[in-house]
Amino acid sequence: MIRGFLVLLFLPAYAILATLIGYPVARFVFGSPHLLYVLGRFGMRVSLWLAGTRVEFEGLEHLADPRNVVVMPNHTSHLDAPILVALLPVDVKAMLKRELYRFPLVHYCTRFAGFVDVDRSDPSGGKRAIEQAAASLRAGSCFIIFPEGTRSRTGELGPFKKGAFVAAIQAGSRILPVAIRGAYELLAPGSFRVIPGTVRVRVLDPVPAEGYSYEDRDRLAAEVRGRIKGALEA
DSSP, X not given: OHHHHHHHHHHHHHHHHHHHHHHHIIIIIISSTHHHHHHHHHHHHHHHHHHTEEEEEEXXXXXXXXXXXXXXEOOOSTTHHHHHHHHSSSOOEEEEEGGGGGSTTHHHHHHHTTOEEEOTTSTTHHHHHHHHHHHHHHTTOEEEOOTTSSOOSSSSOOOOOSHHHHHHHHHTOEEEEEEEESHHHHSOTXXXXXXXXXXXXXXXXXXXXXTOOGGGXXXXXXXXXXXXXXXXXX
């Protein structure tokens, strides 16, 4: 409980300070969001240290060329995103639900960094977000998208939504399936108690979306899901 309290004490204060300093410098001095990514990775690493979370990575060589890549991990814990943001060696974008933009100053940073917001209350919002993500991927971006759409409440791999695969098909991306093991046990959904321990992250062989059509999106999703499921059960 103390570790969770320390993270909650540190992270909001750091996020506000980093945003107030980092955003104007990144935008008006450097003209690039890279500084925001650097500050974000630092904040996530400190948070993981405070939580007592150790991470073992395997397969990072698959990100040697991060252009037009969609990283697709399973999702069981609030630890998943901080681990990937902190330790993947690239500036990764994401698709975020619009509700997160209500936090003060967040929308300035995420939009400048090229994140794509999804308005779930707008029936056309999902299609527009997919098109924006596909265009960004074609321009050379790297995205993290959790294909389950939300955290698993049981720790088991859930069904995959198709939007991320449609974006990858439109952009002709490489998909990197990622298997995360151990995060659920350290911070389960609905819990504020962070247990110290080790999370194992395995970046699997890429699945090229090029060559798949819109009609093949279910088959592509099944291929990626099967690889993650196999790695989790190995």
